Amino acid sequence: MLHHTKGVVINYIKYRETSIIVRIYTAAFGMQSYIVNGARSTKSKGKIALYQPLTLIDLVVYHKPNKDLHRISEAKCAIPFTSIPFDPIKTGITIFLTEIFGKTLRHEATNERFFEFLFNAISIFDRLDKNVENFHIQILLKSSTYLGFKPESEADFNQQLIEKGLPSSLSSSDYQLLLDLLNLNLGQDILITNKSRRDILNHVIRYFRVHIESLGDIKSLEILKEVLY
Numbered sequence: 767m768l769h770h771t772k773g774v775v776i777n778y779i780k781y782r783e784t785s786i787i788v789r790i791y792t793a794a795f796g797m798q799s800y801i802v803n804g805a806r807s808t809k810s811k812g813k814i815a816l817y818q819p820l821t822l823i824d825l826v827v828y829h830k831p832n833k834d835l836h837r838i839s840e841a842k843c844a845i846p847f848t849s850i851p852f853d854p855i856k857t858g859i860t861i862f863l864t865e866i867f868g869k870t871l872r873h874e875a876t877n878e879r880f881f882e883f884l885f886n887a888i889s890i891f892d893r894l895d896k897n898v899e900n901f902h903i904q905i906l907l908k909s910s911t912y913l914g915f916k917p918e919s920e921a922d923f924n925q926q927l928i929e930k931g932l933p934s935s936l937s938s939s940d941y942q943l944l945l946d947l948l949n950l951n952l953g954q955d956i957l958i959t960n961k962s963r964r965d966i967l968n969h970v971i972r973y974f975r976v977h978i979e980s981l982g983d984i985k986s987l988e989i990l991k992e993v994l995y
Contacts, residue, residue, distance in 0.1 A: 773824075787799055787802075788805075800836050802838060823842070850892050879912055940966055
């Protein structure tokens with residue numbers, strides 16, 4: 767049966783000679799994997815561009831419950847990017863976010879509120895022409911609200927880390943910045959030094975690890991450090 771849904775592309779892997787298996791976080795079905803035949807062939811006319819990380823996509827898909835791999839009937843870009851693929855800082859942040867979300871949303875079921883947040887946040891990210899450096903931290907912190915583990919207070923935040931043997935070394939001033947990142951609008955001007963940004967990001971990643979056992983090591987952190995610091 768055919769279904770229409772919006773989606774956010776997370777990543778893809780090569781499959782056979784010219785095809786790919788793409789993971790897409792969808793509005794209708796949560797995280798799903800789709801096989802796209804011929805996406806890497808010379809005759810595909812740029813089809814592979816539709817499946818770059820964080821692409822916002824409109825889909826018509828075949829979906830069968832309890833099936834691991836599905837097929838796409840139609841796909842088109844929902845909101846074409848004007849900056850993410852061309853800006854080195856945004857590209858580095860994109861690589862980082864797709865790794866985090868790829869692990870965090872691995873088995874995530876339908877969550878319409880979170881999908882709308884993520885879809886709109888990525889659209890905002892593409893339009894940002896300043897204050898880009900804090901976006902990855904903001905989107906992670908705000909995601910915790912929709913994923914069910916938003917910290918209720920500084921004590922709650924730290925206690926959960928301590929219980930897992932991950933004590934916090936975040937200063938009070940940096941914690942206030944963390945709250946600003948959580949509560950202020952995406953892309954809002956928040957003055958943060960590189961050191962504080964690193965410390966806050968490490969703190970947020972430790973917090974995500976408390977709640978997402980599959981998070982593990984974040985390989986793209988090195989890429990992020992190169993473009994931001």
